[in-house]
Amino acid sequence: MKKTCLRSLGLVALVMVTACGNNQGADEDNELLLIKTSIFPYEDWTKAIGGDFVNVENIVPTGADAHTYEPTPQEMIEVAEADLFIYNGAELEPFADSILSAIENQSVHVLEGSAQTHLIESDHDHEHDHDEHTHVSPIVEEGDTEIKGLQDHYHSGDSVTLSVEDDSEWVWYTRTDNEGWEQASEEPSTSFTLPADQDNLQVKAIQYDEEDTVISTSDTVLILIDDHDDHHHGDQDPHVWLDPIRSIEIAQSIRDTLTELLPEQEDYFNENFQTLEAQFHELDEAFVDLVETSQGDRFIVSHAGYGYWQQRYGLKQIGIAGISPTSEPSQTELIQTVETAQELGLRYVFFEPNITPRVAEIVQDHLEAEALLIHPLEALTEEDKENNEDYFSLMYQNVNALEKALN
Known part of the structure; x- marks a missing residue:
């Protein structure tokens, strides 16, 4: 029924959009670009970069959720009259296809x-939410030391850089399933870089003393290569704006697109972008400091939308619901969530301001845990607007809340 409604909405909007004729584009007098966005971070960044030369409006209203929102035909017409439409994709917004068609x-x-x-x-x-190694390639064999820098998978031609926390120097080895270990590093080092050109390659590091006696052995990890298209199938985490470093890449594309539309303002847009980029790096440093100074590294949250913090910083989420806040776990999964939280001694449960799944409240009651607020930033609340919150103020609130939960 929902898909049918969306198709109908897209058809009605398409007819109405066509009847309206071509969009007016930027105002010729003041060169003001009309821009529509689908989530708050893109609205906020576009305003920061575009400054005096943009008029930015977010389609998803205050207090709503991009996972479930359906725009009206009038809103779709307004998108068609804009100069630029910025949306997230990765199946975050079910309405995106209808707008793109219209x-x-x-x-x-x-x-x-x-x-x-x-x-x-x-x-x-x-x-998998409870697996210590979620979002990283499989651990073939556990050792004395954990290998850092491993991603969930690589593409052919990628550069794989692994490291160990220990400041001592290690000798790195590789092998395939049916071969013996071969030394891969010419000199001992704390890090090792290799090309992603062989699937299912195993890697480990060994530390020796002066007499070549083994002191310590790292985990043996598996390098996985997956060359499928990352951007057009539904097994990807869409919440990419929560990663400050990936956000820089998106902000760069916003700057480049604005420059394409108003090339005479290239210096202005670039200067604003550089200010924004510095703020992203400061936020990244705040997350790094949080991890380095916290006692724990796991938190329980109403929905599993925070995988980028785990991949970037090692902050491991236990999501009560799935990647969408509207999904609910089975009874078995719910029991496993409670048991895992009890085993780890977690005494805080994170809830999101716009949507709080009923099951999250059940988990909180069973654990007798204190509730903390975590903000997904997809859309503002009325309170956020009243307080003039922006992307960075809300992200720093998340950092402060995590600091409390992890300590």
Whole structure:
């Protein structure tokens, strides 16, 4: 029924858009670009970069959720009259396809945010939320030391850089399934870089003393290569704006698109982008400091939308619901969530301001845990607007809340 409604909505909007004729584009007098966005971060960044030369409006209203929102035909017409439509993609917004179909023949530039960077895989299997190694390649054999820097998968030609926390120097080895270990590093070092040109390659590091006696052995990890298209199938985590470093890549694309539309303001847009980029790096440093100074590294949250913090910083989420806040776990998965939280001694449960699944409240009651607020930033609340919150103020609130939960 929902798909039928969306198709009907797109058809009605398409007819109405066509009847309206071509969009007016930027105001010729003041060169003001009309821009529509689908989520708050893109609205906020576009305003920061575009400054005096943009009029930015977010389609999803205050207090709503991009996962479930359906725009009206009038809103779709307004998108068709804009100069630029910025949406996230990666199946975050079910309405995106209808809008794209409706504006296909209009002179509207389109920017898909998630397509500007590399996405990580989402957790389809709820049990994986409790796995210590979610979002990293499999551990073939556990050792004395954990290997850092491993991604969930690589593409052919990628550069794989692994490291160990220990400041001592290690000798690195590789092998395939049916071969013996071969020394891969010419000199001992704390890090090792190799090309992603062989699937299912195993890697480990060994530390020796002066007499070549083994002191310590790292985990043996598996390098996985997956050359499927990251941006057009539904097994990717769409919440990419929560990663400050990936956000820089998206903001760069916003700057470049604005420059394409108003090339005479290139210096202005670039200067604003550089200010924004510095703020992203400061936020990244705040997350790094959080991890380095916190006692724990796991948190329990109402829905598993925070995988990018795990991939970037090692902050491991236990998601009560799946990648979408509207999904609910089975009874078995719910029991596993409670048991895992009890085993780890977690005494805080994070809830999101716009949507709080009923099951999250059940988990909170069973754990007798304190509730903390975590903000997904897809859309503002009325309170956020009253307080003039922006992307960075809300992200720093998340950092402060995590600091409390992890300590």
